Amino acid sequence: MSTQSTASGVWGGSLGAVTVPARMRATMLRRSLREHPGPTVAGLVGLLAAAWLIRYALNGDQHTLGLLAGAWVLGWIVLPLLLGGGRGRVRPAHLRLEPIGGAPAAIGLLAASAIGVGPAVSLVALAALPVHAARYGTVAVLVTACGAVLLWLLGLIGSAIALEVVGHAGGPAGALLTGVFTGTAMGVAGSLWAVFPWVSVLLVAAPQDVVRAMEYVPSGWPVTAVAGPTGQGVGLMAALMGIVALCAAAYIMLVRRVIATGVPFRPRRTTAASATTAQREWPGWVPAATRAVVGREVRSWTRHPLRVQYLAFAVVYGALLAGLPLLSDVDLLLPWAGTLAVLGAAAMSAGLVGLDGTALWLPFTTPGGERAEVRGRALAWLVLVTPIGVLLTVVGIVLAPGVDPLAALSTLPALLGAGASVPVWVSLLRVRPVADPRHPTAADNPTDIVSVLVATAAGLLAAGPVLALMIWGPPAAAPLLPVVGLLSGVATWWGGLWLADERLAQRGTTVLAVAGQRSRPPEAALPLTWDAQWYRENTSTAWALGLLTLGWIPVIPQGLMPLAFGIDSGWIVAGHLSGSAHTAVGLAMVGLGVAMLLTGLVLWDRRPQPGSRAPSLPPT
Template sequence: MSAAPATAGPPAGALSAVAVPARMRATMLRRSLREHPGPAVAGLGGLLAAAWLIWYALRGDQHTLGLLAGAWVLGWIVLPLLLGGGRGRVRPAHLRLEPIGGVPAAIGLLAASAIGIGPAVSLVALAALPVHAARHGTVAVLVTASGAVLLWLLGLIGSAIALEVVGHAGGPVGALLTGIFTGTAMGVAGSLWAVFPWVSVLLTAAPEGVVRAMAYVPSGWPITAATGPTGQGVRMLATLVGIVALCAAAYIMLVRRVLIAGVPFRPRATTAASPVGARRERLGWVPAATRAVTGREARAWMRHPLRLQYLAFAVVYGALLAGLPLLSDVDLLLPWAGPLAVLGAAAMSAGLVGLDGTALWLPLTTPGGERAEVRGRALAWLLVVTPIGVLLTVAGVILAPRVDALTALSTLPALLGAGASVPVWVSLLRVRPVADPRHPTSADNPTDIVSVLVATAGGLLAAAPVLALAVWGPPEAAPLLPLVGLLCGAAAWWGGVWLADDRLGRRGPEVLAAAGQRSRPPETVIPLTWNVQWYRENTATAWALGLLTVGWIPVIPQGVMPLAFGIDGGWIVAGHLDAGARTAVGWGMIGVGVAMLLAGLVLWDRRPAR
C-alpha cells in the first residue's frame, strides 16, 4: 500500500498556488502572440535596442552606461502605463476567489509578470552591465551580474506596482504620469536639434556633473561596486538589495489589501472648493445657465483622468519645447513656453464631447441649453488654461530678460481666444466616443489627428496677424501688437462660438447619437507582407501610409536642415544653391512636404472601415 497522496503538505500546496498565476499568464501570452503579432514586432525592436546597449558597453563610458540602464528600467516601469501593458497580465483581483495568502499571491503574480517579451528583453539589455565589467576580471563580472539582476527585479516589481496602483490611467495619479511621460517624449522629439549635441557629448564621456550625480543613481551602483573599493561595493549592493526588499514588501501589502478589501486604495472624498470653482462663483455677469455649465466643466477638468492627462501633456510639452534649447545656449523660445502650452491644450481638447456620452441630452432638452453648453465649455477652458499660459510666459520672460517677449505676450490672448472656442466646435463636428465614459482609460483617448490639426490650425490662424505684423510690419507698429492680439483673440472666440452654436443647434440629435455609441469601428488591418489584393481594396490607406512616410523628407532634411542649421551638400537640393534661391527652394520643400502630410492625413481619415 502506498501513502504517497498523504505526503503532499502545505509547502506543496503553496507552491501549487504560486504556480497558478504563472500558468495563467503563459496561456494568455501564447494566445495573444498567436492572434496579434504586435508584441513580437515590439520585442524585436527592443532586442535591437538591447543589442546596441551591449555593443556600447564594450567600449563606452561607465557612467553613461549606468544612466542608460536606469533609463531602461524607468521606461519599463512607465511605458506599460501608456501602452496598455496591463491588459494582458494577471492582476491581484483575479485571485480574490482563490484560497491563497498575500505572500504566495504576490510571489505568483511577480512570477507571472516575469513571463513575457518585455522582461526577457530587459534581462538581455541589463546584461550590458556585466559585459562592461568583463574588462575588470571574473569577480567584477559576477558582482555586476548580481547588481543587474537586482535592477531587473526592481523594474519587475516597480512595473507591477505602477500597473496596479496607477494603471489604466483610471485615477489622477496615473493620468498625470501618462501626460507627463507623453509630453516629455514628444517635447524631446521636437527638440532633437538641441538635445542631440548634449547626447553626443554624453555618449563620448560623461561630464563631471553627471559623474557626481551617478553616485546617487542605483543603476550605476553595480559597475561602481565592481570597480571601486570593496567596502563601498558591499554598501552599494546592500542598499540596492534593501530598495528591492522595500518594493517587494510594498507590493505584498498592496496584493494583500486587494485580496481582502477588493481595491488597492480608496481615494479620499473632498468637499473643498477648487480655485477654479471659486473663480467661477465670481462670474456674476455670466448667465446662470452658462455659469452652471462652467462650474461642471471646471470640476471635470480637475477630476477627469483624461482631462488631467491633457493638461499635464500640454504643460510639459510647451515647457520642454521652449526650455530644451537652453542645452544649446538658445533662450529665444523661453517666453514662448506659455503660448506653446496653450496651443497644446487647445489641440488636446478637440475631442472632449466624446467623453460625455449620452449626457448631451441635458442641454438639448433645456431651453437655451445649446448656447449655455457651448459658452460654458469655452469659459471653463479659459479659467483652467489662462493661468497656466500666463505663468509659463512670465517665467520665460524672467528667465530670459534679454529676449524681446512682446510678440509672445501679444500672441497669448489670440491663442487663448481660439483655444477656448474652436476645440468646442471641432469636438462637436467630429465626435469620437469612448467605450465607457464612466471609467475612461488612456486607451480610450477620443482625440484623432484630424481634430488635433484643425484645432491647432485655428490657434495659428488667430495668431497669424500678430506674427505677420511682428515679422513684416514697420518697427513703429510694435506698440500695436498687444491690441492686435486681443482683437484676434476676441474674433476667434466669437467665430468658434458661432460655429459651435450652429452645429449643436442644427445637428444636436446627430451629435448625441454619435456620442452615445459604445463600440468603435474596427481598425484597418495593415498586412505585414505584400498583399496585392489588399492594396487594391484599400488604395486610400496605402496612399496615406506612403504620404505620411515620405512627406517628412522634404520637410526635415530638404527644408529645415538647410534653412535652420545651414547644412548643405550631398543630396540636399537647397544646399547646392546660393542666397535667395537656397531660401526659396528650402521653403518650397517645406511647403511640398506639409502638403503631402496633410493629404496623407485626410486620406487616412477617409480609409474604408473593415
C-alpha cells in the same frame, strides 16, 4: 511525528500556493505566444537593443552605461502601463479565495511576473553591467552581477506595484502617464536637431554634470561599487539592497490589502460641497447655467482619462519643444513654452464633443442651454489652460533672461482666445463618436487630423497680427504688440463663440444624432499599389491626398523659412529676389500653400465612405 507531518503539510501547502500564480502565468503565456505574434516580435526587438547595450558596455563610458541601465529599468516599469501590459497578468485579486497569506502571495505573484518575454530580455540587457566590470577582475564581475540582479528585482517589483496601483486608480492615472510619455516622445522627435549632438557627446564620455548626478542614481551604483574604494562600494550595494527590500515590503503590504479588501486604497469621494465650489467662485455676471457647465467641464477635465491625457501631452510637448534646444545652447524658444503648450492644448481639444455621447441632449432641455453650453466649455478651458500657459511663459522668461519676451507675452492672449472658443466650434462641426463614452480608452480618441489642423490654424491666425507687426512693423510699434495680441484674442474668442452658438442652435439635433452613434463609419481604404480603377472612382480623395502632402512645401520652406528665419537656399524662390519682391513672393507662397491645404481638407472631408449607415453632418 504528527507535529513534523503537520509542519511539512503546512509548508507544502504554502509552497503549492506560491507556485499557483506561476503555473497560471506560464499557461497564459504559452497560449498568448501561440495566438499572437506581438510578444515574440517585441522580444526580438528587445534582444537587439540588449545586444547593442552589451556591445556598448565593452568599451563605453561607465556613467553613460549606468544612465542607460536606469532608463531600461524605468521603461520596464512605465511601458507596460502604456501598452496594456496588465493584460494576461495574475493579479492579487485573483488569490482572494486562496488560503494564502500576504507574503507567500506576493512571492508567488512576483514569480509569475518574472515569467515572460519582458523580464527575460531585461535580464539579458542588465548583463551589460558585469560585462563592463570584467576589466576590474573576477570579484568585480560577481559583485556587479549581484547588482544587476538587484536592479532586475527593482524593475520587477516596481512594475508590479505600478500596474496594480495605476490599474485600480482608474483611467486618469494611466492616462496621465500616457500623456507624459507621448508628449515626451513627440517633443524629442520635434527637437532631434538639438538632441542628437548631446547624445553623441554622452555616448563618448558623460559630462561632469551627468557624472555628479549619477552618484544619486541606483542604476550606476553596481559599476561604481567596483570602480571606487572598497568602503564606498559596500555602502552603495547595501543601499541598493535596502531600496529593493523597501519596495518588496511595500508590495507585500499592497498584496495584503488587496486580498483583504479587494482594492489597494479607498477612492476619494467628492462631497456635494466640493462639487459646487466651482459654481460659487464665479462672479455674479456669469449666468447660473454657464457656471454649472463650467463646474461640470472642470471636473471632467480632471477625471476623464482622455482629457487628462490631452492636457498632459500639451504641457509636456510645449515644454520640451521650448526647453530641449538648451542642449545645443539655444534659448530663444524658452519664453514661447507657454504659447506652445496653449496651442497644443487647443489642438487636442478639437474633438471633445464626441466623448459626451447622448448627454448632449441636456442643453436642449434648458432655456438658453445651447449658449450656456458653448460659453461654459470655453470658460472651463480658460480656467485650466491659462495658468499653465502663464506659468510656463514666466519660467521660460526667468531661464532665458537675455531673450526679449515681448513677442511671446503678446501672442499668449491671442492663442488663449482662439484656443478656448474655436475648438468648441470645430468639435461641434466634426463630431467623432466613441463606442462607449462611459468607458473610453486610448483607441477611442475622437480627435482626427482635420480637426487638429483647423484648431491649430485658428491659433496661428489669431497670432498672425502680432507676428506680422513684430517681423515687418517699425521698431516704434513694439509697445503696441500686447494691445494687438489682446484685441486679436478677444476677436477670435467672440468669433469662435458665435460660430459655435450658430452650429449648436441650428444643427443641434444632427450633432446629437451623430454623437450618439456607437460605431464610426469605415474609412475609405487606400490602395498600397497603383490602381487606376480606384483613382478614377475616387478622384476627390486622390486630389485631397496630393494637396495635403504638397501644400506644406509652399507654406514652410518656400514661405516661412525666408520670411521669418531669413533662410534663402538655392531652391527657395524668394531667395533669388530682394526687398519688397522677396517679401511679396514669400507671402504669396504662404497663401498658395494655405489654399492648397484648405482645398485638400474640404476634399478629404467629402471623400466617399463605403458602407456607412451612420448619419453624417451636412456640409456647412
